[in-house]
Structure formats: C-alpha cells, structure tokens
Amino acid sequence: MKLIIQIPCYNEEENLAKVIDELPTKIDGIEKIEYMVINDGSTDKTREIAIEKKVNYIVDIFPNKGLANTFMTGIDECLKNGADIIVNIDGDHQYSGKDIPKLIEPIINGHADIVIGERQIEKFSPVKRFLQKLGSFFVRLLSKTKVPDAPSGFRAYSREYALKLNVYNQFTYTLETIIQAGSNKEKIETIKIESFPNTRKSRLFKNIPQYIYKSTSNVIKALFIYKPIRIWAIASFIAFILAILSFMFLGTNAILPYACSIVTIQFAIASMQSISIQANRKQLEKLQYYIKKERFDKNGE
Numbered sequence: 001m002k003l004i005i006q007i008p009c010y011n012e013e014e015n016l017a018k019v020i021d022e023l024p025t026k027i028d029g030i031e032k033i034e035y036m037v038i039n040d041g042s043t044d045k046t047r048e049i050a051i052e053k054k055v056n057y058i059v060d061i062f063p064n065k066g067l068a069n070t071f072m073t074g075i076d077e078c079l080k081n082g083a084d085i086i087v088n089i090d091g092d093h094q095y096s097g098k099d100i101p102k103l104i105e106p107i108i109n110g111h112a113d114i115v116i117g118e119r120q121i122e123k124f125s126p127v128k129r130f131l132q133k134l135g136s137f138f139v140r141l142l143s144k145t146k147v148p149d150a151p152s153g154f155r156a157y158s159r160e161y162a163l164k165l166n167v168y169n170q171f172t173y174t175l176e177t178i179i180q181a182g183s184n185k186e187k188i189e190t191i192k193i194e195s196f197p198n199t200r201k202s203r204l205f206k207n208i209p210q211y212i213y214k215s216t217s218n219v220i221k222a223l224f225i226y227k228p229i230r231i232w233a234i235a236s237f238i239a240f241i242l243a244i245l246s247f248m249f250l251g252t253n254a255i256l257p258y259a260c261s262i263v264t265i266q267f268a269i270a271s272m273q274s275i276s277i278q279a280n281r282k283q284l285e286k287l288q289y290y291i292k293k294e295r296f297d298k299n300g301e
Contacts, residue, residue: 002032003104004057004083006074009037009091010064013045019089020053022097029108034081037091038074040064046091057081071173075162079296086157095119095154099193104156106189113161113186116147116178117154117193127208135215139175142223143182147190150178151215154193161186163292166285169221171214176222183226225281228274236267 005023009016016037023035034056039047041064050058059077061070071088078086085104089095095117106112121129132151139150151174157165166180167173181188223231243260250256 001030001084001108002034002082003027003030003085003087004034004036004078004081005087005089005097005100006036006038006078007055007089007091008040008067008070008074009042009046009050010040010067010070011042011044011046012091013042013049015093016046016049016091017053018093019091019097020050020055023089024097024100027101027104030085030104034083036074036077036081038070038077040066040070066170068167068170068173072165072167075157075165076292076296079159079162079292083162084159086159086162088153088155088157090153094196096194096196099154099191100156102191103154103193106191107156107158111187112189113158114177114181114188115156116149116188116190117152117195118149118190119152119154119193119195121149123195123197131208131212135175139178139219142219142227143179145178145182145188147178147188149190150175163296164285164289166288168225169218171218175215175218176225179219179222179226228278229271232267232271232274236264236271239264239267 007016007019012019020035023033025033027033035053036057036059037046037050037055038059038061039050040061047058047060057077059073061073074088075086085107087100087103089097089100099117103115103117106115121132124132132149136148136150139145140147151172153174161181164184164186165177167176169176178188239260243257243264246254246257246260
C-alpha cells in the first residue's frame with residue numbers, strides 16, 4: 001500500500017522545512033511513503049526548499065490559482081502516481097506530521113473513506129473559536145455528518161474516494177467536500193490531532209467579515225450543487241406560507257399575496273427541474289469516476 005502526502009504551498013519558505021521534517025518515513029501497513037509539494041505560484045524559495053528536502057514530487061502551478069485548485073491538482077497527481085491513500089497537510093505548519101499514522105489508520109482498516117483531523121480549538125482566539133463552532137454546526141446540519149471541525153485541512157483520503165472527489169468552488173475545498181461526502185453517504189471519521197498557533201495571516205481572506213462571506217457563499221453554492229431539489233422545495237414552501245399569511249392579513253386587494261404566489265410556483269418549478277439536473281450531475285460524476293479510474297490505474301501500474 002502506497003501513501004502520498006501532499007503539501008499545498010504558496011510562499012511557505014519559512015514553514016515548509018519544518019512540515020517536511022515532521023513527516024513519517026515508516027508506518028505499519030504502508031509499504032511506501034512519498035511526499036509531494038504543490039507549488040502554487042510561489043515567488044519565494046518554496047521550490048528550492050522542496051528540492052533541498054528531496055521530496056519525491058514537485059508540481060508547479062503558475063500563476064497562483066488558489067487553494068481549491070491546488071488541492072485538486074495534488075489529488076490528481078497523487079492518483080496518477082499510484083497513491084492508495086492520500087494525506088493533505090498544509091504548508092504553514094499548522095498541523096503535525098506525527099499525527100499522520102493515526103489519521104490514516106481508519107482507512108487502512110477499511111472503516112473510513114475520508115478522515116478529518118479535529119484541531120484543538122481551545123488554542124484559537126474567542127472570535128475564531130466561535131466561528132469555527134458555528135460554521136461546523138451548520139455544515140454538520142446541512143451535510144448530515146458528524147464532523148466537529150469542518151474547516152480543518154488536515155485530511156486523509158482513500159484512493160477510491162479520491163477518484164470521486166469534485167471541487168467546484170474556487171475559495172477552498174474543505175466545506176464543499178464534506179457536503180459532497182454527506183450527499184454521497186461516504187464513510188467519514190474524525191480524530192483529534194495536535195495543532196499549532198498560526199505562523200502567519202491567512203492568505204484565503206483579509207478579515208473576519210470576508211471569511212464569513214466567502215464561507216457562507218461556498219456552503220450555499222455547494223447546497224445548490226448537491227441538494228438542489230431540497231433547497232428549491234424549502235424555498236417554495238416558505239414562499240407558499242408567506243402567500244397564505246399575506247392573503248389572510250392583507251386581503252385579496254394587495255399585491256404581495258399574488259407576488260408570493262408567483263414566487264411559490266417558480267420555486268416549485270425550479271425544484272422539479274432540479275430532479276433532472278441532479279440526475280444528470282450524478283451520471284456525469286459516475287462517468288468521470290470511471291474515466292479517472294481507467295486513466296490513473298493505468299498510470300499507476
């Protein structure tokens with residue numbers, strides 16, 4: 001069994017060496033361990049450090065295209081190079097590579113398709129801790145999973161699950177992939193991991209309001225992709241209730257009741273149209289899975 005540990009990086013010259021030095025070289029049940037650095041348009045010495053540390057693969061992306069693209073590029077490269085298990089660990093030294101053996105254990109034992117590391121959020125600032133709990137709660141609710149730390153990027157994937165992965169959002173992959181996994185009823189486990197204080201400011205967002213906006217829009221987009229029937233049906237039901245209430249309190253001479261009625265019908269039509277859209281998406285994802293499987297299995301031989 002082969003493990004590839006991928007490290008997405010953008011200008012991580014100060015942290016990359018520490019991340020690589022902590023990565024395991026031997027794990028029970030794993031025959032081969034390899035490291036991959038995905039260099040997302042870095043302008044510092046990230047690439048030179050990766051070469052100095054003799055990582056097995058360096059994947060260069062230019063210009064910088066963001067975390068979601070970097071993550072999926074790494075997943076495809078790991079599959080192409082024959083990975084049976086893929087671990088994603090960030091290049092900012094937020095996570096400890098020493099936790100990788102217990103992160104992949106549920107996959108080795110066949111108990112999970114995806115394992116997510118749960119950080120020690122008591123080390124976070126009060127605001128960040130509140131946002132993490134609130135965001136993770138909504139992701140659990142919407143995805144029907146039990147993931148306590150939805151934004152965590154320290155994850156392990158089985159080869160079979162990685163072949164099915166899709167990321168449509170350009171901001172980040174963390175929330176969308178949980179909603180996708182919940183929608184497809186994949187086996188998800190979480191383990192508690194060690195986490196370190198932030199070594200630098202986030203490059204995904206400039207401030208808390210921007211993070212809230214981007215994360216919320218990310219979740220909404222994912223819901224319309226993976227659960228469109230339910231979303232439009234709920235919207236139609238809400239509009240229907242508003243129409244009934246407006247008729248009761250405003251009467252038949254007001255415009256609002258009729259406007260709500262029209263919106264109710266439009267949302268109901270959108271819900272019915274989503275049945276075929278969702279069916280088509282599932283068929284396309286199945287086709288993509290078989291294409292990837294044939295392509296990457298041949299490359300990995």
